[in-house]
Amino acid sequence: MCLVHETMIRVLVVDDSLFMRTMVRDMLERDPEIEVVATATDGVDALKKIGEYAPDVITLDVEMPRMTGLDVLKSRSQFKEFPKVMMLSSLTSVGAEMTREAMLLGADDFMPKPREMHEIKSIERELLDKIHNLINIAYIKRPERKKTLHADRVVVVGSSAGGPPMLDILLSSFKTSIPAALVITQHMPEGGFTASLATRLNRISPMPVKETENGDILNQGCVYISRAGYHSVISSFLTEHGEKGGRIVHSQSPPLHSVRPAVDKTFLSASSVFGERVVSVILSGMGNDGGDGMAAIREHGGRTIVCREEDCLVYGMARSALTKNCVEKVLPLGKIGDEIAHLVTGMAN
Numbered sequence: 001m002c003l004v005h006e007t008m009i010r011v012l013v014v015d016d017s018l019f020m021r022t023m024v025r026d027m028l029e030r031d032p033e034i035e036v037v038a039t040a041t042d043g044v045d046a047l048k049k050i051g052e053y054a055p056d057v058i059t060l061d062v063e064m065p066r067m068t069g070l071d072v073l074k075s076r077s078q079f080k081e082f083p084k085v086m087m088l089s090s091l092t093s094v095g096a097e098m099t100r101e102a103m104l105l106g107a108d109d110f111m112p113k114p115r116e117m118h119e120i121k122s123i124e125r126e127l128l129d130k131i132h133n134l135i136n137i138a139y140i141k142r143p144e145r146k147k148t149l150h151a152d153r154v155v156v157v158g159s160s161a162g163g164p165p166m167l168d169i170l171l172s173s174f175k176t177s178i179p180a181a182l183v184i185t186q187h188m189p190e191g192g193f194t195a196s197l198a199t200r201l202n203r204i205s206p207m208p209v210k211e212t213e214n215g216d217i218l219n220q221g222c223v224y225i226s227r228a229g230y231h232s233v234i235s236s237f238l239t240e241h242g243e244k245g246g247r248i249v250h251s252q253s254p255p256l257h258s259v260r261p262a263v264d265k266t267f268l269s270a271s272s273v274f275g276e277r278v279v280s281v282i283l284s285g286m287g288n289d290g291g292d293g294m295a296a297i298r299e300h301g302g303r304t305i306v307c308r309e310e311d312c313l314v315y316g317m318a319r320s321a322l323t324k325n326c327v328e329k330v331l332p333l334g335k336i337g338d339e340i341a342h343l344v345t346g347m348a349n
Helices: 018-029 043-053 069-074 093-104 117-136 163-173 193-202 263-274 291-299 316-322 333-346
Strands: 009-014 034-040 057-061 084-089 109-112 154-159 181-186 209-211 223-225 231-238 244-251 278-282 303-307 329-331
Touching: 009 018, 009 043, 009 117, 018 034, 018 057, 018 117, 034 043, 043 057, 043 069, 057 069, 057 117, 069 093, 084 093, 084 117, 093 109, 093 193, 109 117, 109 193, 117 163, 154 163, 154 263, 154 291, 163 181, 163 193, 163 333, 181 231, 181 263, 193 209, 193 223, 231 263, 244 263, 263 278, 263 291, 278 291, 278 316, 278 333, 291 303, 291 316, 303 316, 303 333, 329 333
Parallel strands: 009 034, 009 057, 057 084, 084 109, 154 181, 154 278, 181 223, 209 223, 278 303, 303 329
Antiparallel strands: 231 244
16 A cells, blocks of 8 residues: 655665666556666665765665675765665575664665565565655654553554555554554564564654563553564463553464464464453455454454455455454554554553
8 A cells, every 4th residue: 555645756776686676676667656766786886876866765785796785874974865765685694684784774664585586576566665655654753651551452463465564554653652552463584574674663653663572561552573483472460460461472383374473373362361452453464374363352352453455465364354254344554543543442441
C-alpha cells in the first residue's frame, strides 16, 4: 500500500553490480511517481552524484569497491541535506551485521537482497512501498516516559512477505501510546535483521520499539519485535502487587510452519496468558502461520482482525485465519491502528 506523494520521488541507485543496478532501476521506473535520476557504481561515484542530482532517496549497496555503503553514510556531514537511504544488503550474517551498523550510522531503512538472482523481482512491491514510506512517513520525537506500567492486555501482530512496509504504516498511524503491549512477529532471516527492523520502526512510532530479549516484561505502550531465530512465547508472572503480567520467553523449539519465530507460537501463548484481553492482527504473508493462533484467541474471547487483501503482497496467512471462521473484521491497512486503539482502550480494567 503506497501513500500518495505530490511530486516525483527522485532516486539514485547505487550498486557495483550492473545486473542489480539495472534490475532496481527497472523496478523503480515502473512506478509512475518515481524517477531514477542516475545510477552509481560505488561509494565515490555515489557521493559525486548526490551532489550533482540532489536525489530524495538513494538505494545503497553495502559492499562495494573503492568506498562501501557504510563509508558513504559516514560522509553525510559533507552535505547540507542528505537523501533518505535505503540499504540493500545480502542475506548473510556479514550482510546483517553491516545492515545493523548502517542503521546506526543513519540509514533510514533496509531490504535484504534475495539469495537467488531469479528471485530479485519478488522484492519489487515491497521496495516500492518502502521508498514511498521513506518520503511520506516522518520521524517523531517522543516525550520522556514518566512511569512504566506492566501490561494487562496485549496486541499481537503477525506478518511475513510484504510485512515491513505495512508495519511502517501501522505503527506511524497511532496518534499516541496505547494502554497495551504490542508484540510483532515478522518472519525474517537470522543474524540481526529484526534488530534493524526495530531500529527503523522506533524512529516512526509514538511508542518505543525494541527487539525482544529473553525475559522482557511486557509493558504498556511498548512495542516488541520478535527476534529472528527464536519463537517469542508469552508466559505469565505475578507482579509485585500480585497481578498477572506477561513476559517474553525465547524458545528454540523446532520451527513451526518452517519458520522461527512463528506467529502461531506468539498468538497461542498470548491467548493462554491474557485470555479475552488480546487483540490479534494478521497482515501480509505467505503460508498458514497465524491461523491456528488467531482461532485460539477468538475462542478465549479476544479480538481478531486481518488486513484486506488489496493492501497485502501475499494473502496466505490472512486467508488461513479467514478459513477458520475466527476473523471479526477485515480492514484497510490505514484503519487498523485506530481499531486497535479503540479495542484496547475499551477493555475493562
